[in-house]
Amino acid sequence: xxxxxxxxxxxxxxxxxxxxxxxxxxxxxxxxxxxxxxxxxxxxxxxxxxxxxxxxxxxxxxxxxxxxxxxxxxxxxxxxxxxxxxxxxxxxxxxxxxxxxxxxxxxxxxxxxxxxxxxxxxxxxxxxxxxxxxxxxxxxxxxxxxxxxxxxxxxxxxxxxxxxxxxxxxxxxxxxxxxxxxxxxxxxxxxxxxxxxxxxxxxxxxxxxxxxxxxxxxxxxxxxxxxxxxxxxxxxxxxxxxxxxxxxxxxxxxxxxxxxxxxxxxxxxxxxxxxxxxxxxxxxxxxxxxxxxxxxxxxxxxxxxxxxxxxxxxxx
Amino acid sequence: xxxxxxxxxxxxxxxxxxxxxxxxxxxxxxxxxxxxxxxxxxxxxxxxxxxxxxxxxxxxxxxxxxxxxxxxxxxxxxxxxxxxxxxxxxxxxxxxxxxxxxxxxxxxxxxxxxxxxxxxxxxxxxxxxxxxxxxxxxxxxxxxxxxxxxxxxxxxxxxxxxxxxxxxx
Numbered sequence: 001x002x003x004x005x006x007x008x009x010x011x012x013x014x015x016x017x018x019x020x021x022x023x024x025x026x027x028x029x030x031x032x033x034x035x036x037x038x039x040x041x042x043x044x045x046x047x048x049x050x051x052x053x054x055x056x057x058x059x060x061x062x063x064x065x066x067x068x069x070x071x072x073x074x075x076x077x078x079x080x081x082x083x084x085x086x087x088x089x090x091x092x093x094x095x096x097x098x099x100x101x102x103x104x105x106x107x108x109x110x111x112x113x114x115x116x117x118x119x120x121x122x123x124x125x126x127x128x129x130x131x132x133x134x135x136x137x138x139x140x141x142x143x144x145x146x147x148x149x150x151x152x153x154x155x156x157x158x159x160x161x162x163x164x165x166x167x168x169x170x171x172x173x174x175x176x177x178x179x180x181x182x183x184x185x186x187x188x189x190x191x192x193x194x195x196x197x198x199x200x201x202x203x204x205x206x207x208x209x210x211x212x213x214x215x216x217x218x219x220x221x222x223x224x225x226x227x228x229x230x231x232x233x234x235x236x237x238x239x240x241x242x243x244x245x246x247x248x249x250x251x252x253x254x255x256x257x258x259x260x261x262x263x264x265x266x267x268x269x270x271x272x273x274x275x276x277x278x279x280x281x282x283x284x285x286x287x288x289x290x291x292x293x294x295x296x297x298x299x300x301x302x303x304x305x306x307x308x309x310x311x312x313x314x315x316x
Numbered sequence: 317x318x319x320x321x322x323x324x325x326x327x328x329x330x331x332x333x334x335x336x337x338x339x340x341x342x343x344x345x346x347x348x349x350x351x352x353x354x355x356x357x358x359x360x361x362x363x364x365x366x367x368x369x370x371x372x373x374x375x376x377x378x379x380x381x382x383x384x385x386x387x388x389x390x391x392x393x394x395x396x397x398x399x400x401x402x403x404x405x406x407x408x409x410x411x412x413x414x415x416x417x418x419x420x421x422x423x424x425x426x427x428x429x430x431x432x433x434x435x436x437x438x439x440x441x442x443x444x445x446x447x448x449x450x451x452x453x454x455x456x457x458x459x460x461x462x463x464x465x466x467x468x469x470x471x472x473x474x475x476x477x478x479x480x481x482x483x484x485x
Contacts, residue, residue: 024388054466063466078466095462116465136388150387162391175465182390188465240455249459258463262456275453275473284453284473295456299464 024134024150032133033125035149035170039163040124042171043117045069050142050193051081052116056186057278065116066199077202078115088115089206096209107209108241111234111251112258116188117172119163121255130154130229130254131161139164141173142190151256156303157227158257159185159281171195177281177299185281185299213238216248221263221289225311227304229254252308259298259308266293276302290314 027035049066061083067076078088085100088110095113099106120127136148146164153160160182164174174189213236223232234251240262248263270293275284283305284297289312296309334343453473 057472061466111462114465119465134387137392139392148388152387160387162387176391178387178391182387182394184391184394238459241458243455251463253463258460260456260460260463262459272478273475274478275475277473282457282473284456285478295453297453297456297460 024136026132026134026152029128032128032131035133036120036124036127038170039149039165039172040118040120040122042166042169043067043119044074044122046169046171046196047198048171048193048195049197049199050190050195052188052190052193054116054186054188056281062191067118068199068201070198070201075202076115076118089202090115091206094206096207098207107207109209109211109213111213111236111249116175117190119161119172119175119188119256121253124255126229127151127255130158136162138167139174142193144173144193144195146173155228156180156301157230157307158254158304159299159301161256166195169195179280180301183279185279213249214246216250220315221292221294222313222315223250223252223261223308223311224313225307226252227254227307230257230259230304230308233258257298257300257304259296259300259304261308261312262295263289263292266291274302285309287312 026032044067047067047069049064051062051064054061054063062081064079064081065077067074069075074090074092076090078090080086087098087100089096089098090110090113092113095110097108097110099108131151131153134150134152136150138145138147140146141164145167147167149163149165151161151163160178160180162174162176162178163172165172173193174187176187177185179185216235216237219235226232230252231254232250233253234249236249237246238249239246245264248261250261250263252259252261266288270286270288272285272287275286275297276282281299282297283300283302284295285305286293286295287309288294291314294309294312296305298305334347453475457473
């Protein structure tokens with residue numbers, strides 16, 4: 001192991017030392033918006049193939065991910081490598097989850113066609129309205145030099161993020177979601193990546209999956225007073241897994257945070273219930289709104305979920 | 317013919333490597349004693365040695381006394397309490413095999429480390445009665461996963477009953 005200390009100093013010591021002297025003033029809004037857009041574009045437009053680790057709520061999962069942009073068409077895949085075998089396949093138009101259990105294959109259409117590292121929305125610049133963006137210390141992830149970018153929310157309605165973006169391409173190599181105290185809630189981090197590579201096209205065509213979601217007709221509930229920056233990005237009728245009745249599924253988002261609202265007829269009086277995941281990353285509330293049971297949940301602070309829940313009213 | 321002076325300092329790269337080997341306990345006794353003698357006389361070598369020791373301490377988590385003022389520092393400090401993510405070595409072989417092997421290795425390592433971590437957050441207390449279980453809510457959590465950044469099993473949730481008066485601001 002001769003020279004191992006030299007390697008350690010080169011890999012870790014330099015970033016440690018550099019971190020102490022790094023500036024941390026927020027970027028001006030225009031620069032922040034431009035940087036966020038560069039990060040969003042890099043994860044969407046670059047070809048890559050790699051393995052990342054996903055840590056949250058006391059568990060660790062390994063996933064293989066690839067993206068094949070070709071002639072303006074994107075085809076990405078996400079494959080779990082431990083636990084239940086699942087795969088997500090996305091194109092620009094649609095997204096499907098494949099669940100393989102022994103010889104059984106179940107296909108489900110997803111409402112959303114994004115996954116890590118495609119973290120930021122296609123139009124990422126408006127996020128600069130809701131987040132202060134600071135440049136953090138240099139670091140090294142998956143063998144590549146990267147720089148930390150801090151996204152600190154300007155209000156209480158979203159979690160913060162710490163991204164480590166590739167020095168030359170702005171591709172996000174690591175993303176850590178943090179609470180208001182800077183405590184990590186979940187982390188995505190590449191262990192290995194081939195950036196700029198064009199993965200082989202999957203010979204299997206995208207399986208045809210019937211669209212289980214239908215448009216919502218005759219809306220009976222209205223959502224008032226959404227948190228700043230949040231808009232409704234989806235509203236469908238769908239069947240939930242292992243449930244026979246259809247529910248309405250609405251989704252509110254600021255581009256980075258997603259909160260779901262499920263509406264269904266209340267068959268009996270609904271007691272208000274608050275739920276929280278182990279480390280507080282997911283918050284949930286169930287309450288009655290007129291003749292409906294409303295269940296609101298998402299990877300968002302309690303203030304966001306509560307604000308959406310309290311703004312629901314039955315249409316008169 | 318010019319003789320090379322016996323006292324000429326060693327090239328820096330050689331000095332670095334010797335110090336590294338010294339710290340690793342890989343030098344023969346006589347060479348180690350020589351390094352110790354030089355350390356007593358050479359301020360540059362002493363500084364380098366302290367750098368190595370500081371990095372070693374940092375790796376062993378012994379630098380907790382410093383206060384990290386900014387988000388990056390705080391998050392990185394907190395992440396040091398989390399499992400270490402090890403970047404697998406690059407191998408000039410079949411990429412797919414390499415990726416699978418790398419994934420298996422980092423999962424095994426991180427899972428082992430994670431198992432030894434203490435619980436970090438106090439759970440929300442469970443309500444006494446008539447509160448839903450995670451199972452009741454799994455359908456909602458599973459449907460919301462359409463907007464998750466990875467494919468995950470629905471999270472385990474803890475529930476409490478609240479009155480609307482408590483919910484309202």
